[in-house]
Amino acid sequence: xxxSIAHRVTGNALAFGGLTLFxxxxxxxxxxAEAYETFLAVAGSLIGWIVWIGLSLVFFQHLMSGLRHxxxxxxxxxxxxxxxxxxxxxxxxxxxxxxxFWALYLFGTGRL
Amino acid sequence: MAGNFDSASGLKRVRxxxxxxxxxxxxxxxxxxxxxxxxxxxxxxxxxxxxxxxDHSGVIxxxxxxxxxxxxxxxxxxxxxxxxxxxxxxxEDYVHAEGLKLLSVLALNFFILGTxxxxxxxxxxxAFGA
Numbered sequence: 001x002x003x004s005i006a007h008r009v010t011g012n013a014l015a016f017g018g019l020t021l022f023x024x025x026x027x028x029x030x031x032x033a034e035a036y037e038t039f040l041a042v043a044g045s046l047i048g049w050i051v052w053i054g055l056s057l058v059f060f061q062h063l064m065s066g067l068r069h070x071x072x073x074x075x076x077x078x079x080x081x082x083x084x085x086x087x088x089x090x091x092x093x094x095x096x097x098x099x100x101f102w103a104l105y106l107f108g109t110g111r112l
Numbered sequence: 113m114a115g116n117f118d119s120a121s122g123l124k125r126v127r128x129x130x131x132x133x134x135x136x137x138x139x140x141x142x143x144x145x146x147x148x149x150x151x152x153x154x155x156x157x158x159x160x161x162x163x164x165x166x167d168h169s170g171v172i173x174x175x176x177x178x179x180x181x182x183x184x185x186x187x188x189x190x191x192x193x194x195x196x197x198x199x200x201x202x203x204e205d206y207v208h209a210e211g212l213k214l215l216s217v218l219a220l221n222f223f224i225l226g227t228x229x230x231x232x233x234x235x236x237x238x239a240f241g242a
Contacts, residue, residue, distance in 0.1 A: 008202055015195035016223075022191075023231040029171050030234035036168040063153070066146055073143065104161050 003065045003087040010062040018055055053102065060097040064090035142197045148190035156187055172238055181239035185232055192228040196220060 028039035042048050068086050071077055077086055160166075163174060174180055199220050207213040 011195070011198045012202060015199050019192060019195055019224075019227055019231075022188075023227040023234070026175075026231050026234035026238075029168065029175065030237040033168045036171070040166070059153075063150070067150075070143065070146060101157065101161075108161055 003068065003090055006061055006090075007065040007069070010058045010065070013055070013058045014062055017051075018059065021051075021055070053098070056101055057094060057098045060101070061090065061094035063097070064093045138197060138200075142194065142201075145190045145194035145197065148186070149194055152183060152187040152190055155183055175235060175238045176241065178239065181235050184235050188228060188231045188235070192224050192231070196224040 025039060025043075028035040043052070068077070068090055071086075077083055159174075159180070163170060165171075175184060200217055203213060203216045203220065207216050
């Protein structure tokens with residue numbers, strides 16, 4: 001139940017928030033160095049960081065509950081105990097993936 | 113209900129029932145694009161983590177490679193299509209007034225096609241060296 005609601009809420013946040021920011025990032029890069037600087041200034045502000053961290057958590061939650069949906073499409077995981085367990089995993093998994101992503105982004109070899 | 117159709121074959125029973133028409137295609141494409149999103153987002157996230165910088169020249173140099181521009185375009189197609197299908201289902205579930213439902217789905221399609229076109233054009237512009 002909670003996973004199903006979370007899947008919808010995160011899906012809509014990604015559709016309207018995530019895709020708009022994705023398109024803005026690409027359009028700013030394609031327009032000019034100045035336009036890209038404006039994007040980076042907003043992206044690097046405190047509100048920007050709150051949005052990125054929130055959006056990444058929303059993305060990984062949607063990914064986890066989406067994978068659960070695909071597994072259940074095969075007919076697996078409808079047993080009540082198992083269903084509750086995999087629902088819990090989606091929340092733990094999304095938090096773990098979000099933490100792993102930002103740890104790699106901030107401290108990974110690519111940037112250092 | 114079943115009594116009326118006792119002598120009919122399975123196919124005959126299904127024909128003319130409900131208004132599914134293209135419903136199965138919608139459901140199926142939601143899954144196809146989900147798998148596409150999974151593969152392309154995995155590529156995108158790893159790429160972002162490996163990019164040495166997110167500054168303008170670095171991002172432009174990255175996107176202008178054909179082996180980046182093409183998967184990036186596919187990512188746009190897959191995610192925007194997936195979003196359109198998903199939000200449409202939500203509208204159909206929660207908006208019950210026919211006129212408002214039609215307007216909402218129309219607005220959704222314009223939003224997805226508009227932002228999707230901006231994203232695709234931007235990638236093409238960078239890739240073709242504007």
